[in-house]
Amino acid sequence: MWQALGVISLCFMLVGAASFGSIEEGKPPELLPVYVGNKAGFINRQGKMVIRPRFDMVGHFHEGLAAVSIKEIWGYIDKTGKMVIPLRRGLTSMPFSQGRAPIRVKDKEGYIDRTGKVVIKPQFDTAFSFARGLACVKVEGGYGFIDLKGKLVIPPLFDGCVDLPGDxxxxxxxxxxxxxDRKGNAVSPLQYDAACDFAEGLAAVALGNKWGFLDGTGKLVIPLQYDAASSFSQGLAAVAVGDKYGYLDRTGKSVIPPQFAEAGDFSEGLALVHLPDGAKGLVDTQGKIVTLDFPLEKMEPFAQGMAAVKVGEKYGYVDQTGKLIIAPQYDEAHPFVQGLAKVSRGDKYGLIDRTGKVVVPLEYDRIFDFHEDRARVQKERYFGFIDRSGRLITPIMFLYSETDDFDFHGGLAYVEADEYCGYLNREGKFIWKSK
Incomplete structure (x- = not known):
């Protein structure tokens, strides 16, 4: 038993330092980290050892380099195994991103380039990886963003690192x-009492009790004249005049006049609305309304022509005509993805198709999302893999984890069992397994 625990602790160190899920430039990694005994090296995708195990811990390759450590001191190797940035104190397991990697000197963090030269001096409490030309840093008690030259372009106004998905x-x-904007230029001064994120090129903002919309130049293109407003979805945004909601387009033209007690976002051309008489219905982008003939409690967005709905205490599905086509019978119901939806009764999960047929029995403690037509299914502390037909391609024998490091990427999945770890192909066969 102690031997098994030792093996698992090494496997955990491997995955903790080397996320198999990291895909460089949209391509599967060429080299995969492995442990032999208590040393780490790299195999290729055919399972052949190409960098002999000689490191205590390793990270994954990114931008041609991988972080490696000996006696808790880190450096970086290339894909031939050559140490291109020698082991030195202050380097970390963080991968290179946009030619930069963090370094810590005297309790402050900065960045090195791919030669190991410090290009942004250590001055931050914490430094994170670059993405789209910016990196989140902690400085002066808050979080902001720097550019590739180290200039603080977005001031430290945040309580934590935030995503910057848009411009x-x-x-x-x-x-x-x-x-x-992403260069730190003021698009709009600090003048609004409320603001939503940009969606479809416009952002809802409020001054006093009135809402309008501004564009990416900061120009107020739809005047502050509404009593409430939501973000744009599929070209339309819900706005309120008094206590009635309608929809306008991106030019500010009223497309669906204010008439609803509540109005939701559009998905697949439909939005949930509350009618003045208390009924609920679906409205399309032209304003055509279909009244729902059942007591709806909640509705999720449409996906693949279906939407999960809560009726009483159970979930079922409606189609785009508002017809209830899968009767309410589930405690949870998730959106359809490639023809399958995850549902539950009690604490057990399965998958159904668009006709309501059970494809995967409701017997699992958890079902993860499909990756490359394979999904993890969990029972107690172990998981295995199924295909889209629900067939188990491996036994339920691998140690459970919340992360997506154990999903399939580029035809392979990293797994850990009680006494070994390794890499599986999509047929459930090992290309490499620790001894």
Whole structure:
């Protein structure tokens, strides 16, 4: 038993330091980290050892380099195994991103380039990886963003690192909101009392009790004249005049006049609305309304022509005509993805198809999302893999984890069992397994 625990602790160190899920430039990694005994090296995708195990811990390859450590001191190797940035104190297991990797010197963090030269001096409390030209850093008690030269372009106004998925970020100071672009330029000054994120090129903002919309230049293109507003979805945004909601387009033209007690976002051309008489219905982008003939409690967005609905205490599904086609019978119901939806009764999960047929029996403690037509299914502390027909391609024998490091990427999945770890192909066969 002690031997098994030792093996698992090594496997855990491997995955903790070397996320198999990291895909460089959209391609599967060429080299995969493995442990032999208590040393780590790399195999290729055919299972052949190409960098002999000689490190205590390793990270994954990114931008051609991988972090490696000996006696808790880190450096970086290339894909031939050559140490291109020698082991030195202050380097970390963080991968290179956009030619930069963090380094820590005297309790402050900065960045090195691919030669190991410090290019952004250590001055931050914490430094994270770069993405799209910016990196989140902690400085002066808050979190902001620097560019590749180390310039603080977005001030440390946040309580933690935030995602910057678009070209603009909303900021708040002293109860007032504004927007910056990714270069730190002010798109809109701190003047609004409320603001939503940009969606479809426009952001809803409020001044006093009135809402309008501004564009990416900061120009108020739809005046502050509405009593409430939501973000745009599929070209339309819900706005309120008094206590009635309708929809306008991106030019500010009223497309569906205010008439609803509540109005939701559009998905697949339909939005849930509450009618004045208390009924609920679906409205399309032209304003055509279909009244639902059942007592709806909740509705999820449409996906593949179906939407999960809660009726009483159970979930079923409606189609785009508002017809209830899968009777309410589940405690949870998730969106359809490639023809399958995850549902539960009690604490057991399965999968159904669009006709309501059970494809995977409701017998699992958890079902993860499909990756490359394979999904993890969990029972107690172990998981295995199924295909889209529900067939188990491996036994339920691998140690459970929340992370997506154990999903399939580029035809392979990393797994850990009680006494070994390794890499599986999509047929459930090992290309490499620890002894």
């Amino acid at each position: 603009f970020v909303s900021i708040e100071k002293g109860g007032k909101y504004g927007f910056l």
